[in-house]
Amino acid sequence: DMHAIYALADHTKCLTFMLGDGIIPSNVKAGYLARLMIRRSLRFMDKLGINGSLFTLIDMHMNNLAKDFPHLSKARERIQEIIEIETTKYRELLERGKRVVQRFLTEKKHIDVETLVDLYDTHGIHPDMVKQLAKDMGKDIKIPESFDSLVAERHSGEKEKEEKKTFALPELPSTRLLYYKDTYMKECKARVLWSGIKDGKNVVILDKTVFYPEGGGQLADTGILKVSGKIVKVNHVEKQNNLVLHHVDKQIPEDTEVECEINWERRYALMRHHTGTHLINGACRIVLGDHIWQAGSQLDVNEARFDFSHYKSLSERDVERIESLANDFIEKGVNVEKKVMDRSEAEKLYGFRLYQGGVPEGRNIRVINIPDIDVEACGGTHLNNTREVERIKILKTERIQDGVNRLVFAAGKENVARLEEKEQIIWNYLYKKVEKLFVIKEKKTDQPSRELKEIASLFSVPVNKLEQTIEKFLREISIKNKESADNLTDACQKLFTMWKKTNKEKKKVPENLLKTLKKEGQKIDSITLIVIDQPDKIMSLDAVAVAGALVKGGKTIACISDGQGIIMASSDDIDIDLRPIAREVGKMLGGGGGGKKNMVKCGGSRLDQLQNAIKRAEEIIIQYLKKMQ
Ligand SMILES: [Zn+2]
Numbered sequence: 030d031m032h033a034i035y036a037l038a039d040h041t042k043c044l045t046f047m048l049g050d051g052i053i054p055s056n057v058k059a060g061y062l063a064r065l066m067i068r069r070s071l072r073f074m075d076k077l078g079i080n081g082s083l084f085t086l087i088d089m090h091m092n093n094l095a096k097d098f099p100h101l102s103k104a105r106e107r108i109q110e111i112i113e114i115e116t117t118k119y120r121e122l123l124e125r126g127k128r129v130v131q132r133f134l135t136e137k138k139h140i141d142v143e144t145l146v147d148l149y150d151t152h153g154i155h156p157d158m159v160k161q162l163a164k165d166m167g168k169d170i171k172i173p174e175s176f177d178s179l180v181a182e183r184h185s186g187e188k189e190k191e192e193k194k195t196f197a198l199p200e201l202p203s204t205r206l207l208y209y210k211d212t213y214m215k216e217c218k219a220r221v222l223w224s225g226i227k228d229g230k231n232v233v234i235l236d237k238t239v240f241y242p243e244g245g246g247q248l249a250d251t252g253i254l255k256v257s258g259k260i261v262k263v264n265h266v267e268k269q270n271n272l273v274l275h276h277v278d279k280q281i282p283e284d285t286e287v288e289c290e291i292n293w294e295r296r297y298a299l300m301r302h303h304t305g306t307h308l309i310n311g312a313c314r315i316v317l318g319d320h321i322w323q324a325g326s327q328l329d330v331n332e333a334r335f336d337f338s339h340y341k342s343l344s345e346r347d348v349e350r351i352e353s354l355a356n357d358f359i360e361k362g363v364n365v366e367k368k369v370m371d372r373s374e375a376e377k378l379y380g381f382r383l384y385q386g387g388v389p390e391g392r393n394i395r396v397i398n399i400p401d402i403d404v405e406a407c408g409g410t411h412l413n414n415t416r417e418v419e420r421i422k423i424l425k426t427e428r429i430q431d432g433v434n435r436l437v438f439a440a441g442k443e444n445v446a447r448l449e450e451k452e453q454i455i456w457n458y459l460y461k462k463v464e465k466l467f468v469i470k471e472k473k474t475d476q477p478s479r480e481l482k483e484i485a486s487l488f489s490v491p492v493n494k495l496e497q498t499i500e501k502f503l504r505e506i507s508i509k510n511k512e513s514a515d516n517l518t519d520a521c522q523k524l525f526t527m528w529k530k531t532n533k534e535k536k537k538v539p540e541n542l543l544k545t546l547k548k549e550g551q552k553i554d555s556i557t558l559i560v561i562d563q564p565d566k567i568m569s570l571d572a573v574a575v576a577g578a579l580v581k582g583g584k585t586i587a588c589i590s591d592g593q594g595i596i597m598a599s600s601d602d603i604d605i606d607l608r609p610i611a612r613e614v615g616k617m618l619g620g621g622g623g624g625k626k627n628m629v630k631c632g633g634s635r636l637d638q639l640q641n642a643i644k645r646a647e648e649i650i651i652q653y654l655k656k657m658q
Contacts, residue, residue, distance in 0.1 A: 030077060037073040037086070040066050045090040048108045049101040051320030053340045054115050055432025056150075060338070065180065067115045072155060084112040107318055111340045122153030130154055130162045140170055146180055196227050196269060198234070203271035205237035208250075209395070212300065212367070212410040214239045216290045224283045231277045239289050240275060241296065242268035246326040247303055247409045252291035256281055263289075295330055296410070298441060302333035304365060304399075304412045305355070305421050305440035309335050310385065311403035312354035313436075316347055323385035324433050328409075332424060332439045339434050343426050345482070351436070355421045358402050362416040366398040379404045420445045422478075425491070452477045455492065456517065459484070459499055463520045466508050471516035484521045499524070506531045536574040542567075543578055550585070553654045556603060557585045562643045564592035572596040577628070586650055590643050594618065594632025597646060601627060604657070610649050617642040 047063045054064035070083055087108060095102050129152050133140065140148075140159065148154045156172040163170045173179065201222050207214050219235040226232065233254075240263060243249035249266040254277060265276040281287065306326050313321045317339055324336040343351075372394050375383060383396065383406045397411055398404040412418065419442040429435045439445050456477040463469065474480055485492045488502075499521070506528050514520035546566065550559040559579055561567060567575045572591035576598035579587040586599040595614055597607045611622030611629035620633020631642075 033073045033076050037070055037077070040070045040073070041083070041086045042090050044070065045087050045094065045101060045108075046098075048087075048111055049091075049098070049104045051104075051322065053320065053338045053432045054111065055338070056430065060432050064115065067112065068119055068153065068155070071116060071119055072157065082112070083116060084109050087112065104318075104320070107320065107340075114341060119153060123158075126152035126154035126158075127162065130159055131166075134163055134166050134168060142173055142179070145172065145176065149180055196274075198269065198272060199223060201234060201272060202236070204235060204273040206273070207237055207239045208241045208410050212412070215293045215296075216288060218286065218288055221281050221283050221285045221287060224281055227274065227276075231280050232274045233277055233281050234272050234274060235287070235289070238266075238273050238275070239291055240266045240273065241291075241410055242266040242273050244268060245408045246306075247299055247328050248330075250291045250296050252289065254281065255288040255290065256285055261287075298330040298444065299328055300410050300412050301418050301440040301444075302328040302330075303409045304415065305418045305438065306333050306335050307397060307399055307403045307405060307407070307411075308355045308358045308415060308418065308421065309351065309436060309438060310337070310405070311358065311399065312351045313337060313339075314403075315354060316350045317343075323405075331444060332437055335436045335438070336429060336433055337436075338432055340432060342428050343434055343436075345486075348423055348426050348436075352421060352423045352438075355438075358399070359415050359418045359421065362414055363399055363402060364414055365411050366396075366400065367411060368396055368398070369393050370396050375406070422448065424448065449478065452481055452492075455495060456481060458496055459521070460517055462496075462499055462503060463517065463524065466503065466511060467520040467523065468511050468513040469515075469517060469520050470513065474517065480516070480518050483518050487518075487521060487525055502528050532571070535569070535571040538570055538575050538578040542570075542575075546575070546579060553651060554658050555584055556654055558647070558650060558654070559585065559587045560643065560647050561587070561589045562640060564590055567591065573598075573628070573630070580627075586654075588643060588646050588650065590639050592639070593636070594620075594630060595622075595639070595643055595646060597629050597631075597650075599627045603627075605650075605653060610646055613649070614642045614646045617645060 044063065044066050047059070047066070052059045052063050054060050054067060056064070067083065070086075074081075074083065088105070091101050091105060091108075126148070130148065133144075133148075140163075145156045145159060148159060149156065156170075156176055160170050160172055207217055217237060217239045219237050221233050222236055223234040224232070240250045240252065241247065243266065250263075251265070252263050254261045254263060254275070261281060262278040263275050264278060267274050267276075306328065310321070310323055313335075320338070320340075322338045324338055325334075326336065327334045370378075370393065372392050375394055375396050379396070379398075383394075383404060385405050389395075389406050389408065394406045395408055396404065397407045397409075399415060402415075418440050421438055421440050422445045423436055423438045425437045427435050427437075439448055456474060459481075460469070460472075481492045481495065485495055488495070488498050490498045502524055506524070508527065512523060514523055546559060546561060547557070549561070550557040552558075561575075567589060572589045573596055576587040576589050576596045579585060580598045580600040583600045583602050586603065586605070587597065589596045595611075595618075597611065599605050599607060606626045607629045608623055608626060611624065611631045613622075615622030615631035615633055617635070617638050618631060618633030619635035619638070620631065622629055622631025624630050
């Protein structure tokens with residue numbers, strides 16, 4: 030198949046450049062095209078019967094191109110890793126997808142284009158494959174010629190930004206932005222040029238201001254205006270074109286002289302987080318690679334979020350290195366250069382990396398350069414020296430979407446100290462709880478945050494859910510003698526293992542118990558119906574496991590109340606669908622029910638109805654069985 034060979038050669042070359050330039054496969058924009066191309070290449074390889082890894086082909090391109098494009102070989106390792114991750118992901122999707130298509134084709138006869146696109150997007154199943162599978166099932170499906178571009182179109186189009194409604198204002202001279210002249214200016218005198226009402230709120234425009242309007246991920250300043258001795262609150266500040274609008278709580282007549290005063294504590298916290306974000310950005314690039322690209326940021330007084338593109342989740346080690354590097358930058362006390370530069374000159378000097386936070390308008394741009402650490406075009410207010418950030422602590426990291434990671438961090442000594450205090454409180458709480466079941470050797474910790482993170486990942490919950498999670502686990506196990514543990518993490522680890530063991534044991538149903546329970550069964554023709562309405566009869570075992578074990582011998586239906594709900598099971602040799610019964614019984618319990626045809630669960634908030642509900646279930650089943658004869 031010549032077409033496939035040419036296409037494969039072309040795709041892999043294109044991929045070499047895309048990935049070499051730092052594009053990360055994802056579900057949006059350029060990242061999506063990269064993913065599309067990887068999957069197409071893998072399909073062509075399958076079609077042509079090429080066994081080997083896709084990376085081998087890309088590596089061949091890289092070797093050919095190395096002379097003219099030296100930057101490609103620097104990205105070699107990263108590209109290999111990306112291709113491996115994407116290939117595994119694709120193969121897994123395909124396996125799952127096959128089952129989906131088969132189910133789909135059994136239920137429906139026709140598959141339209143929208144469905145095809147969906148199957149491809151959510152399940153990664155290309156129409157070629159749908160067609161093949163359909164053919165195997167004796168069905169014919171039409172695939173539009175332009176399918177791939179159809180899918181690409183869906184993703185590459187940037188979301189049309191909602192046009193912000195501009196508020197009609199008179200022609201006024203631009204507000205002089207004093208916060209750019211000196212980011213540390215806390216007060217100034219100004220004159221009201223315009224006063225009016227916007228969306229029911231009082232707004233003033235001044236000839237100059239120290240108030241920073243919301244923008245670039247940085248929140249607006251708040252503060253006060255002093256008007257001949259009286260205080261007017263500034264609740265919000267926004268920018269419209271070249272004018273700054275102050276939202277105030279009282280009307281101020283035009284031409285009035287006012288004194289502006291910003292809430293400095295708030296602003297300084299925001300500045301710390303803003304400069305801190307640039308440090309984190311620089312640290313990420315060093316630790317994770319040059320392909321890191323800011324995807325967004327949101328600064329608050331207590332913490333900041335930094336989102337960036339990266340092809341996999343961060344390891345704990347990555348996070349520790351990023352945090353420690355950022356704190357090194359702080360300790361070094363690097364001066365933060367803030368200057369307005371000619372756009373093309375800045376681009377020549379620093380490259381397009383400048384535009385991480387978006388591309389600003391105008392011929393001149395504000396450049397924030399922290400030498401050897403980070404340089405960005407940025408309109409925020411920044412500290413003069415990195416030392417003022419004081420301390421950075423990464424609070425959590427998460428993968429917010431495919432290809433994009435988020436780091437949440439706090440900056441500032443006091444701020445971090447307050448957070449650490451909170452962590453210590455959680456640690457102490459857990460210790461007190463777990464201590465009841467374990468003799469823990471280490472009674473204190475120097476690193477509560479690290480330990481909490483470890484414990485949280487052990488239980489797969491966020492740190493703030495640890496208290497209730499541990500409580501739940503403690504409730505669900507029983508220990509006779511206290512065991513010993515080295516430290517809290519160790520104790521939690523043991524707790525987890527015990528819990529797993531207990532759960533497993535709950536699923537082991539002793540033979541003699543089965544015998545006893547079976548004796549309670551009633552015969553309806555050839556079928557045995559076992560109804561257990563007293564939860565203590567199953568001795569706190571897992572009811573699903575008991576029901577499963579009871580029906581294993583065949584010709585049996587079991588119906589068990591475990592005190593929390595009702596479980597019903599039937600053996601495969603009985604033609605009964607338990608699901609409608611589960612729904613009806615679940616309703617009686619003030620909830621619902623469902624599951625598989627021959628194994629259902631039902632429950633709800635009205636546990637006082639358990640006896641009635643199980644009686645009703647019994648009635649329905651008996652009726653059904655009698656009808657069947
Ligand atoms: Zn910035």
